[in-house]
Amino acid sequence: MKIILSYGLGVDSTAILLRWLLEPGTRWFDLSDLVVVTAQTGDEWVETGYLVEQHIYPLLAHHGVRTVQASRAGPRQKNGIVVHDDTTHPILCLTSAPGAYRLSDELLSVATIPQSGGVRKCSLKFKGWVLDQVIAQIVGDDEFVHVVGFEANEARRMLQDMPLGLPARIPSYPLIECGWDRADAERYILDKLGVKWPKSACVQCPFAFSLAEGRERTIPRYLANPYEALLGLTMEHLAVAVNPRQGLLAGEQLYDLIASHPDSGPLLELFERRLNRLPWAVYDVRRAMGAKPGDAMARGQTYRSLELLVEGTRADVLARLDRAAHLLGREVETDGRHHRVWLRTRNLYYPCVEHALVVAPALAHDKTFKSFEKAWLAGLNGPAQLSLSF
Ligand code: SF4
Known part of the structure; x- marks a missing residue:
């Protein structure tokens, strides 16, 4: 049976791997059954990749452990994944490999950042889904053990993870089994490698x-x-x-x-x-915010429309925004770093809308969310939508 380790390059999974490689008595399988799989988001700290290349890959190569690195190939699932490396002698940790669709590509193209509340959608899309595809390619329909690096104080995550992928996936949580928390894992790595292993994450996490x-x-x-x-x-x-x-x-x-x-x-x-x-642009940004059912004070779903109106140098587009503000009889709002002209501002109640002309680096594409127009009309007709409306 294959043993698949989700290797996120961080402290927890590095400690598990290192222990298996250095202390054979801590594992129940032969290393020829182990596959170490990394989903690269394209935005991992280079320093992490460097440490993996210096300390972990030479050990994996020495033992001939199959090591796979992969990324998303595009924004949609139908674009599939790109496997950067599938080898028993890994050398390079491909934190940013050609052909990868990076998390930052996606975030810049829609002018947003990873969301810090709720479900970590970026992780599910750029790590979880990629791992699922690679594992499916490796094991097919066979049973396999999936090793996940949750720590001793992550029992809740373990309980959420356990039912996933049944019946072929048999989950395993070595750190929880041996009662190690993050500090224990850090100490182990420091003791064996002399390195204070950094936290693995995207640089913009x-x-x-x-x-x-x-x-x-x-x-x-x-x-x-x-x-x-x-x-x-x-x-x-x-x-x-x-x-x-x-x-x-x-x-x-x-x-x-x-x-x-x-x-x-x-x-x-x-x-x-x-x-x-960078190239710069004036964007037209409209946002429509719904109300939570039965509560006009609580914001529900938000839809956005982003349209690039004109491109130029930073000075060009700032001048154009000034000119537009003058013609529209509005002020340019600025905090010294960002400049925008509000055409409509949001209300205290929902549904409502807001609308602005903004200058920004021309890195984002036009994008109007599905159902935007319907939400926009609902917001325009919402309770007392007013202020700067034309
Ligand atoms: S490290 Fe942070 S930004 Fe990167 S995928 Fe995970 S949650 Fe998202």
């Missing part, structure tokens, strides 16, 4: 900022890795331009957190230079 400890860990990481910082900052800049309520820190902005660090000056200058080099 909002969950890295949910706790003060995560913020303290991540900001120095950004300052030390400007290329990755620029990706997170650019994504956030675009998302906030289109919706001022966004921000990688649950509505607050990563930019402000970085700017509060005494050593952030060079990085922010680099970011400004990068923004100036």
Whole structure:
């Protein structure tokens, strides 16, 4: 029977793998039955990939363990996956491989950031679904053991995971079985490799900022890795331009957190230079917000329409927005970094709508959500939609 390890490159699954490789008595199977599978989102920290290449892949190659890396090939399931590597002698950890459809490709194209509340849709789409496809290719209809790196204090996640994939999938949670939490796993890796293994995540992951400890860990990481910082900052800049309520820190902005660090000056200058080099656009943004059933004070489903009106340099599009504001008799709203002209503002009650012209890097595509027009009409006719309407 195949033993499939979901290898997310982080502390938990690295500790499991390392223990199996270094202490054969801790596993119940032969390494020839093991397949180590990684779903690459395309946005993992390069530093994580480097450590995997330095410490884990040489061990896997030494033992001839089959190692598979794959990504989504496009936005839709029908686009399938791309398998970057399927080898018993892994060398490169392909955190960003040609042909991969990256999570950041998707987020930039729709001018948004990963959502920090509710279900982690980005993870389900860019990790879970890819793993399912790879595993199906490896095992077909056969029974297999699926090893997942939940820690001792993640019993709730384990209980949610256990019923999935029955009857062929037999789940296994080695860290929970041996009572290891994250600190135990970190200590084990440090003891065996002399490395304080970093948290694996996408560089723009909002969950890295949910706790003060995560913020303290991540900001120095950004300052030390400007290329990755620029990706997170650019994504956030675009998302906030289109919706001022966004921000990688649950509505607050990563930019402000970085700017509060005494050593952030060079990085922010680099970011400004990068923004100036990008193509820019004026976008027309409309948002229609429904009401929760029976409660006009509670926001229900939101639909958005995004349309690129005109492209140019940053200076060009800012001048065009100024001109449009003047002709429309409106003010340009700005916080110094983002500029927009409101044509309609949202109400206190739902359904309602909002409508703005915004300038932003021209990285997003036109996109009107299904059912938008219906929701827009409902919002226009909602309770006392007013303010800046024409
Ligand atoms: S690491 Fe964060 S951003 Fe990346 S897929 Fe997981 S939840 Fe989403």
